Amino acid sequence: MNTDLLRQDTAGLRQGLFFNSAGASLMPxxxxxxxxxxxxxxxxxxxxxxxxxxxxxxxxxxxxxxxxxxxxxxxxxxxxxxxxxxxxxxxxxxxxxxxxxxxxxxxxxxxxxxxxxxxxxxxxxxxxxxxxxxxxxxxxxxxxxxxxxxxxxxxxxxxxxxxxxxxxxxxxxxxxxxxxxxxxxxxxxxxxxxxxxxxxxxxxxxxxxxxxxxxxxxxxxxxxxxxxxxxxxxxxxxxxxxxxxxxxxxxxxxxxxxxxxxxxxxxxxxxxxxxxxxxxxxxGIDQIAARTRELHLQLRQLLSRQPHLRLLDRGSEQCSLVTFDAPGRALEDLTQLLNAHKVAYTVSRRSFAILDFDRKGVDWAIRFSPHYFNTAEELEQVVSILATLRH
Missing domain, CATH: 3.40.640.10 (Type I PLP-dependent aspartate aminotransferase-like (Major domain))
Incomplete structure (x- = not known):
């Protein structure tokens, strides 16, 4: 991956944990x-x-x-x-x-x-x-x-x-x-x-x-x-x-x-x-694909270790859209926490995907979409923020 490009276009731009999940990624x-x-x-x-x-x-x-x-x-x-x-x-x-x-x-x-x-x-x-x-x-x-x-x-x-x-x-x-x-x-x-x-x-x-x-x-x-x-x-x-x-x-x-x-x-x-x-x-699209795969696999692993969170993605092949909910907790509990820490995310609701969400038995999901400009440290940080919901 062309790391020089990444250093040039991300340095000093981010003021929080930005993902590609708010519908529009950071523009270079x-x-x-x-x-x-x-x-x-x-x-x-x-x-x-x-x-x-x-x-x-x-x-x-x-x-x-x-x-x-x-x-x-x-x-x-x-x-x-x-x-x-x-x-x-x-x-x-x-x-x-x-x-x-x-x-x-x-x-x-x-x-x-x-x-x-x-x-x-x-x-x-x-x-x-x-x-x-x-x-x-x-x-x-x-x-x-x-x-x-x-x-x-x-x-x-x-x-x-x-x-x-x-x-x-x-x-x-x-x-x-x-x-x-x-x-x-x-x-x-x-x-x-x-x-x-x-x-x-x-x-x-x-x-x-x-x-x-x-x-x-x-x-x-x-x-x-x-x-x-x-x-x-x-x-x-x-x-x-x-x-x-x-x-x-x-x-x-x-x-x-x-x-x-x-x-x-x-x-x-x-x-x-x-x-x-x-x-x-x-x-390089192959380098991008490899990097996003590395990040979403790491994020899924970190989230799976949180007993109060539930990963919702299914299928034998998955990508860098990671969805989860928190059974027994209100959506507002998560959104307020993520907003307070400037974490970018998207909320998917049942009306967005009636067939899929009814099959999963959920009304909403939080979506993260880590992209190649994200870091492993950011993934760990966002999961540590979510971990506070247990208390």
Whole structure:
């Protein structure tokens, strides 16, 4: 791992125990500097002029994403957040009444709501593959439903927001390639902490935000679109003038590349996201993945030694989202304690993941997501803070 980069961007910034668990990780200094510089130029010259002058810099986003995810620059589109990217992909599927979406119990809350909205408006059927007793996806059931229902879309969240579970998206991709179905992967919690290779996944669409493990700015995200989807002519329902040309009074022509999924108004946040992806590439995604694995395994071990806390993550493969509760204690007991010690965390509630939380029999969970800039000493310190709840 490039420790020089880490020393440069974290020195003097943290005033507490910061994790990636509040939804937006600490941004590296080069990310902030790139956006501030761009905004200052807009102050002097105006948005259109700066966009024209900085076209090459803005285009770096697609080059860096291609390096990170093993694709080509033309396969990517900028979006305003992960859900925005996800919905643009969903809108490109020409659903008809009776079409089937096959998903899992562990998909993101907004995705489940979108599926239900499609069912309500268009009569789309939503099917969920079951889980095994250990929490893993039952791939045999998934394959059986794939063959029986012949879904138009398979949609799977790589890592749920409410759990450290890692779903077998590569194995699902192999099954999808044997069927005539579109495959959408929500990689919001995995891009930036795990190696995500779209060629290995075999997906047609993949979305993620700039914040979280990529350490980019809020209000940014991206969508990957496969060559297969582009060549089939898939395009968002509400296509923007950036994504299409108005070629006649009653006709438009979508852009041939992933840009057809973009909208107008690109600026400094795009540059910030480009810098965040470049930064991740410079540190090295394999080194990042190894470091986050080391940290989350250590954190789970430390938490497991606290008899008043209960780890909630299931599945044979887990990652750097660590969830737990404290049976018999109120949520406020934990949040007040963590806030008093400036520990960053996220609360997941039952309404965020009804299927998962009802299966676990919990109403809430605290989530920590240690990232590569965290230290072993910080993990020990936060667990020692939680240990005081026993008294």
């Amino acid at each position: 200094r080069p990310v902030v500097s790139a956006m501030v510089e761009y905004l200052q130029q807009e102050e002097q010259l105006g948005g259109y002029a700066v966009e024209q002058q900085r076209t090459a810099d803005l285009e770096r986003l697609y080059t860096e994403l291609a390096i990170l995810l093993n694709a080509r620059p033309h396969n990517f589109a900028f979006a305003w957040n992960a859900t925005d990217a996800y919905n643009r992909a969903l809108s490109a599927i020409p659903f008809r009444r009776g079409d089937v979406i096959l998903t899992t119990d562990d998909d993101y809350i907004s995705n489940h709501i979108a599926f239900l909205a499609l069912r309500q408006r268009f009569g789309v059927e939503v099917r969920r593959a079951r889980n095994l007793p250990d929490g893993d996806l039952d791939l045999a059931d998934f394959e059986q439903q794939l063959r029986q229902h012949r879904p138009v879309l398979v949609a799977v969240t790589h890592v749920p927001t409410n759990s450290g579970l890692v779903q077998p998206v590569e194995a699902i991709g192999r099954l999808c390639r044997q069927s005539d179905t579109w495959y959408l992967v929500d990689a919001s919690q995995s891009v930036g902490q795990l190696r995500v290779d779209v060629q290995q996944l075999g997906c047609d669409f993949l979305n993620a935000p700039g914040r979280k493990f990529l350490r980019g700015p809020r209000g940014t995200g991206f969508l990957y679109i496969s060559d297969r989807a582009l060549q089939a002519g898939l395009a968002p329902l509400f296509i923007d003038r950036r994504g299409a040309d108005w070629v006649a009074a009653d006709a438009y022509q979508p852009h041939p590349e992933g840009r057809r999924f973009e909208q107008q108004e690109l600026g400094g946040t795009v540059l910030g996201l480009a810098e965040a992806v470049r930064y991740a590439n410079a540190v």
